[in-house]
Amino acid sequence: MDLKLYDELTPWYRILTPVADYAEEAESYRRAFEGAITGPGRTLLELGCGAGHNAWHLKPYFQCTLTDLAPGMLALSQELNPECEHQLADMRTLRMGRTFDVVLVHDAIAYMTSTDDLRAAMETAFLHLRPGGAAIFAPDAYQDSFEEGCELLEGQEGSRTLKGLEWSWVPDPSRSICMVEYSFLLRDGTTMRAVHDRHEEGLFSRQTWLELLESLGFSPSWAPRPIGDGEFDQILVARRTA
Ligand SMILES: C[S@@+](CC[C@H](N)C(=O)[O-])C[C@H]1O[C@@H](n2cnc3c(N)ncnc32)[C@H](O)[C@@H]1O
Numbered sequence: 001m002d003l004k005l006y007d008e009l010t011p012w013y014r015i016l017t018p019v020a021d022y023a024e025e026a027e028s029y030r031r032a033f034e035g036a037i038t039g040p041g042r043t044l045l046e047l048g049c050g051a052g053h054n055a056w057h058l059k060p061y062f063q064c065t066l067t068d069l070a071p072g073m074l075a076l077s078q079e080l081n082p083e084c085e086h087q088l089a090d091m092r093t094l095r096m097g098r099t100f101d102v103v104l105v106h107d108a109i110a111y112m113t114s115t116d117d118l119r120a121a122m123e124t125a126f127l128h129l130r131p132g133g134a135a136i137f138a139p140d141a142y143q144d145s146f147e148e149g150c151e152l153l154e155g156q157e158g159s160r161t162l163k164g165l166e167w168s169w170v171p172d173p174s175r176s177i178c179m180v181e182y183s184f185l186l187r188d189g190t191t192m193r194a195v196h197d198r199h200e201e202g203l204f205s206r207q208t209w210l211e212l213l214e215s216l217g218f219s220p221s222w223a224p225r226p227i228g229d230g231e232f233d234q235i236l237v238a239r240r241t242a
Contacts, residue, residue, distance in 0.1 A: 001069060001111065004197040005182060006050075010072035012186060015155035015162050019053045019080065024226045026057030029136050029235075032223045033102045036134035036237045045100040045128050047091035047121065048108020052077025052084070059084060062102065067094055092120035100128055103135040110140055110201040113177050118202060119212050122238075126216050129240040135218070138225065138235040141168070143176060143205040153184070161187045170203065178203040206234075213238045 005013070033041055044062035049055055050073050055064045059081060066081065067089040068074045078086050087096070091105065092112075103125040112118040125135040146168075153164040164184040171179055180199040185192060213220040218238035225235045 003070075003199055004195055005199070006070040006073050009184070009195065009197070010051075010070075010076055012155075012160070012162055012184070013051050013073070013076060015157045015160060016153060016164075017051075017053065018155070019051075019056050022053040023057050024228075025138075026054045028223075028225050029054065029104060029138070030058060030061055032136060032235070032237050033134055036221075036239055037101060038132040039101070039130075041101045043100040044102050044104060045096070046104045046106070047089075047094065047124060048105060048111070049074070049077050049086075050106075050108060052081045054104065054106055055081050055084060058104070065096075065100065067091070068108070091124055092117055094124050094128075096128060098128070099130040099133070101130060101133050103129055103133070104138075105135065106138045107140055109137050110180075110199075113200055113202045115176070115204070115208065115212065118204060118208075119216070122212055122216055122218070125238070126218060126240060131240055131242050133240050135238045135240070136223075136235055137209070137213075137238065139202075139204075139209075141178065141203060142209070142234075143203045144207075146170060146178060146203055153182075159189045163187075176202060176204050176208075209236055217242070 045065045049066035049068050055066050064084040066077050066084050067087045069090050112121050148169045150167045155162045167181045178201050182197040184195045220236050220238040222234045223237045224232040227233050
């Protein structure tokens with residue numbers, strides 16, 4: 001993976017997406033876990049924790065183990081969540097040899113761009129769950145409801161200001177991918193630089209999600225997630241029953 005946002009731009013990450021912005025959705029994940037599991041809900045594994053922003057809101061409720069593929073992102077999470085266990089790992093191949101009450105796979109799941117990769121990440125979640133536990137998968141988009149969109153990005157901290165665009169589009173409707181183009185203008189004092197960062201992301205139908213989860217032994221269902229301004233999208237809550 002060669003993405004500037006998770007490498008050379010990590011010093012700008014919290015300016016782009018502040019920790020406080022994750023409070024409402026993290027609370028919806030906590031509640032969804034609470035309603036889905038049987039038995040205790042004390043231990044949480046996150047696959048693709050990024051800067052650890054969801055974990056920051058969830059750690060009062062769970063003992064969190066946080067994993068990510070990008071060293072710079074894992075370092076941001078370690079700084080924010082020093083009391084949590086961290087491990088550098090690919091969600092497709094991680095094998096910790098122990099199980100958790102819940103597994104969270106937030107927007108990092110978007111980097112699974114084939115059904116083989118998506119299935120591998122789901123299998124990692126399944127193998128790290130105890131029976132009675134549940135995983136949440138929270139993709140940003142589904143193939144059957146995708147709409148091309150462009151969003152303004154803004155942030156400021158001290159002498160640094162970020163402005164940019166996030167433009168999502170589909171290059172070929174017969175393939176299960178979308179492109180997310182980030183265009184950043186980064187100002188530090190009087191110094192300005194421009195960066196373009198292209199992310200190729202997976203885009204799967206709701207049916208594909210359900211079929212893959214069921215094929216691994218999960219019992220999946222849909223749950224609402226708040227996305228601001230009183231609006232909701234849908235995430236997957238997948239129980240491991242046996
Ligand atoms: C948008 S960030 C996640 C932010 C996170 N939700 C938070 O709360 O801060 C996406 C993350 O996915 C990670 N990622 C991408 N592919 C991955 C993989 N195969 N295994 C683990 N992490 C991966 C990236 O390194 C990046 O840190």
